[in-house]
Structure formats: structure tokens, C-alpha cells
Amino acid sequence: MTAFDQPQVCDLAIIGGGASGLLTAIGALHGARDGLRLVILEPRLPLGHGIAYATRDPGHLLNVPAGKMSGFPDRPDDFLDYLLESGAFPDSDREALAARFVPRLHYAAYLRHRLQQAVAASPARLEVRGERVTAMAAGEEGITLQLASGPPLRAAAVAVCTGNALRPLPARGVSSLPAGRCIDAWEVEAVREIPADADVAIVGSGLSMADCVVSLAAAGHRGQVHVLSRHALLPLPHAAGPAAGYDPQPLLAMTLRQRVRTLRRHAAEAARHGIPWQSVMDRIRPLGQALWQSLSVQDQRRFLRHAVRYWDVHRHRIAVPVHASLLAMRAQGRLHLHRGRLDSAVAEGACVRLTAFDARRRPFQLDVRCVINATGVEMRAQAMRNPLLQQMLGSGIARPGPHGIGIDSTADGELVAADGRVEPRVRIVGSLRIGGLWESLAIPELRGQAAQAAAALAARV
Numbered sequence: 001m002t003a004f005d006q007p008q009v010c011d012l013a014i015i016g017g018g019a020s021g022l023l024t025a026i027g028a029l030h031g032a033r034d035g036l037r038l039v040i041l042e043p044r045l046p047l048g049h050g051i052a053y054a055t056r057d058p059g060h061l062l063n064v065p066a067g068k069m070s071g072f073p074d075r076p077d078d079f080l081d082y083l084l085e086s087g088a089f090p091d092s093d094r095e096a097l098a099a100r101f102v103p104r105l106h107y108a109a110y111l112r113h114r115l116q117q118a119v120a121a122s123p124a125r126l127e128v129r130g131e132r133v134t135a136m137a138a139g140e141e142g143i144t145l146q147l148a149s150g151p152p153l154r155a156a157a158v159a160v161c162t163g164n165a166l167r168p169l170p171a172r173g174v175s176s177l178p179a180g181r182c183i184d185a186w187e188v189e190a191v192r193e194i195p196a197d198a199d200v201a202i203v204g205s206g207l208s209m210a211d212c213v214v215s216l217a218a219a220g221h222r223g224q225v226h227v228l229s230r231h232a233l234l235p236l237p238h239a240a241g242p243a244a245g246y247d248p249q250p251l252l253a254m255t256l257r258q259r260v261r262t263l264r265r266h267a268a269e270a271a272r273h274g275i276p277w278q279s280v281m282d283r284i285r286p287l288g289q290a291l292w293q294s295l296s297v298q299d300q301r302r303f304l305r306h307a308v309r310y311w312d313v314h315r316h317r318i319a320v321p322v323h324a325s326l327l328a329m330r331a332q333g334r335l336h337l338h339r340g341r342l343d344s345a346v347a348e349g350a351c352v353r354l355t356a357f358d359a360r361r362r363p364f365q366l367d368v369r370c371v372i373n374a375t376g377v378e379m380r381a382q383a384m385r386n387p388l389l390q391q392m393l394g395s396g397i398a399r400p401g402p403h404g405i406g407i408d409s410t411a412d413g414e415l416v417a418a419d420g421r422v423e424p425r426v427r428i429v430g431s432l433r434i435g436g437l438w439e440s441l442a443i444p445e446l447r448g449q450a451a452q453a454a455a456a457l458a459a460r461v
């Protein structure tokens with residue numbers, strides 16, 4: 001910092017203006033005293049988009065029914081109320097809308113609307129800056145944030161809401177592919193601009209893959225779609241039906257193997273009564289964090305190594321029409337599912353040649369016009385292409401979370417430094433808490449974390 005770079009000062013700085021950042025800001029505004037200065041730092045405006053809600057494609061649906069997507073733990077119907085007030089679904093009554101998987105684009109508008117209302121009702125002042133934070137330092141006078149441009153910002157308290165990062169494509173040669181030949185699944189416009197007759201390969205077979213297929217179809221794509229992943233498991237669909245009635249609490253005392261066996265038994269039992277297996281999974285949804293925290297460290301490791309892909313397809317499901325269109329495309333011979341580990345991606349004339357190894361380590365090749373990276377969310381903070389996280393880990397103000405995933409924090413989300421010291425002025429909200437909580441990705445968890453962080457940080461300042 002030079003003499004010309006004197007820090008500007010605020011009370012509460014929120015790094016990241018996605019869903020977690022906005023929910024934290026709204027919470028802080030509600031409880032704020034007169035004159036509190038709050039700053040949101042977010043390079044990708046408008047606010048509220050983040051990764052999940054930036055899409056303008058109406059075919060990209062929430063994977064949670066509208067009735068469960070309230071941003072506020074004390075107002076469980078809030079998103080539903082907003083949708084009804086907005087008039088966007090005149091053909092749906094309240095009950096039908098609560099069960100519906102609505103387009104994700106409504107969610108960013110909802111968050112922004114609630115933020116505007118909170119600003120109008122609060123005695124605090126909110127400033128939004130289109131800035132990326134590149135470094136953090138803790139001192140007696142406060143937490144100093146370096147910004148990509150402009151003078152640093154010093155805050156009495158900070159919420160880190162930097163969210164999700166895409167896993168890099170795990171292939172040799174990717175960085176030398178010509179522009180437009182390797183596209184990130186979350187760049188929705190780039191996916192839609194793929195020529196209609198181009199054959200494409202999508203690496204990864206989860207929810208981002210499903211989004212890409214929906215976008216391609218909406219853009220009139222007629223080429224072949226090759227989906228390549230290590231396990232070749234497509235996401236499974238949601239299902240309506242009666243709720244499974246078993247008691248999930250005994251699972252908490254079981255080993256991983258016992259839990260898997262017990263859940264299979266419950267699913268078989270449910271099927272005998274015409275209840276879908278999805279209801280068996282929904283029963284353990286509220287226990288997600290407790291189930292993770294009650295596993296032994298060895299079982300957590302086993303889960304990450306052997307069970308996580310199977311967990312993902314059962315837990316992170318897609319809307320029924322999206323699933324049906326994936327199956328229809330397979331049946332028509334337009335979508336091909338390949339099981340394999342990607343090794344390299346190189347330009348060969350007008351195409352990209354992917355080389356992968358199958359389960360018996362035999363190589364096979366796919367020649368396509370372009371490759372889409374849909375490998376999903378990166379869990380290791382040290383592998384995320386985010387200079388702030390690299391600096392925090394490098395300087396020791398933070399350390400990786402359990403199993404090397406996310407960032408370490410206390411049970412309340414306070415940042416834990418490399419030497420184990422707790423920094424109560426910095427709270428983590430969102431997917432960076434994955435190592436300690438596992439379930440820390442979706443709104444039903446984020447709203448609680450945001451409310452808790454907002455109350456704690458606002459109380460400090």
C-alpha cells in the first residue's frame with residue numbers, strides 16, 4: 001500500500017454479490033443501527049446472479065420446488081409470495097406454484113427486489129461496488145481488503161460469500177485449443193451460439209450437463225451430443241408421491257455402509273407401497289449436515305472416494321421434463337453417454353479430438369467441433385481460480401477445510417487461520433464451508449448461514 005492508497009473505511013464488507021452475499025446484506029440491513037456503512041463487492045453485476053441465477057434461459061429451472069426456495073428461515077413462503085405478487089404465473093394457484101420448478105431467472109430478480117426493500121426500510125447505507133477483492137489482511141484496526149482496482153477498503157467485519165468455481169477441464173492440451181472450441185457450461189450465451197449442426201462433447205454428466213442440453217435444444221441444435229464422464233451416471237428425476245414415513249434419526253448412529261444398506265431397505269419398502277425412492281431421500285434432506293458430521297473421518301473419506309457420484313445423482317435431481325428430454329434424445333440416437341476418463345483435448349483441423357480411457361484403461365477418441373466443460377463445482381479452495389482465496393491460503397489467514405475441501409471455519413462459520421486461531425470478524429457463508437458441513441450449497445442451507453452471519457457481524461459493528 002502506498003501513501004496515496006489510504007484505505008477507505010466501512011463497517012461491514014460483503015465479498016460476493018450472489019445469493020449468499022445478498023441474503024447476508026438483507027439480514028444485516030434489517031438489524032442495522034442508524035448510519036451503519038455496508039459495502040457489497042461484486043465484479044459481475046447485476047447483483048444476485050452469481051453462477052446459478054445468471055441464466056436468462058427459461059428452460060433452466062430451479063432444482064428445488066418454488067415453495068422451498070425462500071431466502072429467509074423465518075418466512076418459509078417468501079419466494080412463493082414474491083412469485084404470486086409478481087404475476088409471472090397467472091395460470092398457477094398457490095399450491096400448484098409451491099410444487100413447481102420455476103425458471104432460475106426469477107430467483108435473481110427476487111433477491112434484488114428484497115434487497116431494494118431492505119435498503120428502503122433500513123437506517124443503514126448500502127454501497128455496491130463492481131470490484132473484485134484480491135487480498136485480505138487482518139490487523140488491530142480492522143480487516144483490510146485489496147481490490148483489483150482503486151484504493152483498499154478497511155472493514156470492521158467481513159462476510160466471505162465468494163461461492164462456486166468451475167472445476168478446470170481435466171485434460172492435457174486444453175489451454176492451447178483455439179477460442180470458442182472449449183466453452184464453460186456456465187457461459188450460457190456461448191453454449192447457445194454453438195453452430196446448430198456442430199457435434200459437441202460435454203465433459204461431466206451432472207446438472208450443468210443437463211442445462212447445456214436444454215440450451216442447445218432451445219437454440220435448435222441438430223448435431224450429435226457426446227456426454228463423457230467417469231461414471232456415466234445421468235442425473236435422476238424428481239418424483240411426486242406420498243412422503244416416506246420412516247424415522248431417519250437412527251441413521252446418525254450408523255457407519256456409512258450400514259446407512260447405505262438401510263436406505264436401500266427403506267427404498268425397497270417404500271416401493272412396495274407405491275412410494276417413490278425420491279421420498280426416502282427427501283426424508284434425510286433436513287439431516288444432511290448432521291449425517292455428514294456424525295460420520296467418522298474414515299467414513300467421510302470413503303464417502304468422498306467411492307460414494308459421492310452416487311450420492312450426487314440421487315440427491316441433486318432434475319425436473320421431470322428435463323429428464324424426459326435427455327432420455328428421448330438418447331433413444332433418438334442424438335445423445336451418447338460415454339464412460340471414461342478424459343486424458344487430452346487437441347485441435348485436429350476443424351475439430352477437437354478428445355482422447356479418453358475407458359474402465360479397462362483402453363483409449364478411445366471423440367472428434368467434435370467443440371467441447372463443453374460441465375465438470376461441476378470445484379470443492380478444493382486451493383484449486384479455485386480465485387486470487388483472493390489463493391492469497392488467503394498462501395498468507396495463512398485461512399487454511400483448507402476438512403479433507404482439503406473448502407476453507408476451514410468454526411461451527412458458526414468464523415474463519416480459522418493456518419495456525420488454528422479463530423478470526424471472529426470474518427465469517428464464511430456458502431459452499432466454502434463444505435468440508436465441515438457437506439450440505440452447504442443450496443438455498444435451504446445458505447439462508448440460515450446468511451441470517452446467522454448477518455446477525456453476528458452486525459452485532460460486532
Ligand SMILES: Cc1cc2nc3c(=O)[nH]c(=O)nc-3n(C[C@H](O)[C@H](O)[C@H](O)COP(=O)(O)OP(=O)(O)OC[C@H]3O[C@@H](n4cnc5c(N)ncnc54)[C@H](O)[C@@H]3O)c2cc1C
Nearest residue numbers: 016018019020050051052062063133162163164430442443
Ligand atoms: C448451475 C447451478 C444451478 C443451481 N441451482 C440451484 C437451485 O435450483 N436451487 C438451489 O437451492 N441451489 C442451486 N444451486 C446452488 C447454488 O450454489 C446456490 O443456490 C447459490 O446460487 C449460491 O450462491 P453464492 O452466492 O453462495 O455463490 P455464487 O452464486 O457462486 O456467487 C458468488 C459471487 O461471488 C463473486 N465473487 C467471487 N470471488 C470474488 C472476489 N474475490 N471478489 C468479489 N466477488 C467475488 C462472484 O462473482 C459471484 O457473483 C445451483 C448451483 C449451480 C452452479
